[in-house]
Amino acid sequence: xxxxxxxxxxxxxxxxxxxxxxxxxxxxxxxxxxxxxxxxxxxxxxxxxxxxxxxxxxxxxxxxxxxxxxxxxxxxxxxxxxxxxxxxxxxxxxxxxxxxxxxxxxxxxxxxxxxx
Numbered sequence: 001x002x003x004x005x006x007x008x009x010x011x012x013x014x015x016x017x018x019x020x021x022x023x024x025x026x027x028x029x030x031x032x033x034x035x036x037x038x039x040x041x042x043x044x045x046x047x048x049x050x051x052x053x054x055x056x057x058x059x060x061x062x063x064x065x066x067x068x069x070x071x072x073x074x075x076x077x078x079x080x081x082x083x084x085x086x087x088x089x090x091x092x093x094x095x096x097x098x099x100x101x102x103x104x105x106x107x108x109x110x111x112x113x114x115x116x
Contacts (some may be wrong), residue, residue, distance in 0.1 A: 004059055006046055008035020015048045026061045038080040047080055057102055069096050
């Protein structure tokens, strides 16, 4: 619901109900990685990572899609711009859409320009 906040804890994702203060577990992490959460306001859900998987979860903590994203490695960070999801992996930035990886970009060869 809109009165909940998703928290990436040490070993699991939790939903904190801001009205009642109650906590409920969404799911636990896998063996590696830190919690990564990306909001998808246009789809009214979030992308949560578990190892190399990205799962789409509604604001109520329920998985909203039968299939999620599969990254080639555990992402350090994720971001979404519908219909794409981006994952910052150890050697790549992966861009995916609807269950498949569309493009891998070697992030260490990218340059960042300051336009200000």
